[in-house]
Amino acid sequence: MRRRAAKRGQTGNALIEFAMSLLLLAMMFAGIFEIGYSFYAYGVLANAVRAGARYAALQPRGNAADPEAAKAVRNLVVYGDPAPDGRSQPIVAGLSTDHVELINDPASSTVSLRGFELDALFMKFKMDGRPTVTFPVTSARGESK
Amino acid sequence: MTLLIGLAGLAVDIGRMYVIRGELQSFTDAAALNAALAMDGSASGQARARTGAAQLAEGPHAMRWDMGTQTITHIETSFPADPNGRRLVRVTATEPAPIIFMRLFQPFSSSAVAAASVAARDGGSVRLIQ
Numbered sequence: 001m002r003r004r005a006a007k008r009g010q011t012g013n014a015l016i017e018f019a020m021s022l023l024l025l026a027m028m029f030a031g032i033f034e035i036g037y038s039f040y041a042y043g044v045l046a047n048a049v050r051a052g053a054r055y056a057a058l059q060p061r062g063n064a065a066d067p068e069a070a071k072a073v074r075n076l077v078v079y080g081d082p083a084p085d086g087r088s089q090p091i092v093a094g095l096s097t098d099h100v101e102l103i104n105d106p107a108s109s110t111v112s113l114r115g116f117e118l119d120a121l122f123m124k125f126k127m128d129g130r131p132t133v134t135f136p137v138t139s140a141r142g143e144s145k
Numbered sequence: 146m147t148l149l150i151g152l153a154g155l156a157v158d159i160g161r162m163y164v165i166r167g168e169l170q171s172f173t174d175a176a177a178l179n180a181a182l183a184m185d186g187s188a189s190g191q192a193r194a195r196t197g198a199a200q201l202a203e204g205p206h207a208m209r210w211d212m213g214t215q216t217i218t219h220i221e222t223s224f225p226a227d228p229n230g231r232r233l234v235r236v237t238a239t240e241p242a243p244i245i246f247m248r249l250f251q252p253f254s255s256s257a258v259a260a261a262s263v264a265a266r267d268g269g270s271v272r273l274i275q
């Protein structure tokens with residue numbers, strides 16, 4: 001009899017231990033998910049910014065101050081398409097064209113994200129000035145000089 | 146527990162390396178183009194090409210690595226010979242990606258992540274070829 005009672009007491013212990021370790025495990029998995037997702041989203045953003053900077057640098061420099069050309073660059077970064085239709089979704093949730101900063105110099109184009117907050121489940125990561133990509137202007141440079 | 150840290154290592158450490166490689170690749174692409182623009186076949190052109198490659202890692206609009214936080218410092222510029230008579234420039238960027246979880250399984254605290262790009266200058270035009 002006594003032995004059975006002791007055994008029963010231990011099964012209770014095991015249940016509490018399991019519950020505690022489950023909590024710990026769940027937290028670890030959530031943390032891994034959060035960090036993994038942030039890296040994934042950052043990679044997507046960095047690629048989009050790169051595409052935008054390259055696209056901007058390939059535009060004729062006469063268009064550098066053209067607001068329509070700048071809009072196309074912003075759309076390319078946010079929607080992956082310079083001329084998106086109304087149904088396009090941003091490549092990362094919460095990203096809008098207001099977050100895309102474009103600087104056209106005579107010899108280069110720079111695209112950065114400003115004031116975007118990456119929402120990664122539990123935490124928000126502020127992206128101010130990163131990613132930043134600059135591409136040199138490679139076309140029609142000889143003519144402008 | 147070991148398995149869990151291994152999984153965390155895969156997700157975090159390797160994920161971070163891929164992000165860093167992407168950032169370095171964007172940088173070397175732009176840097177190789179910038180270097181190729183400066184080449185004119187002379188030795189001073191090559192010196193300007195080296196400066197041009199490093200230029201994009203400097204200043205307020207510098208391209209950075211490790212989720213845009215670290216300055217790119219290890220930049221190598223070389224000038225491979227081209228059988229087609231174009232002027233080639235190859236830019237390589239190598240940075241030590243920090244290792245957090247995988248340190249449990251191996252002795253290194255960082256792993257070199259590299260990216261390289263080759264740009265060609267053919268007359269006045271410049272493009273990436275690799």
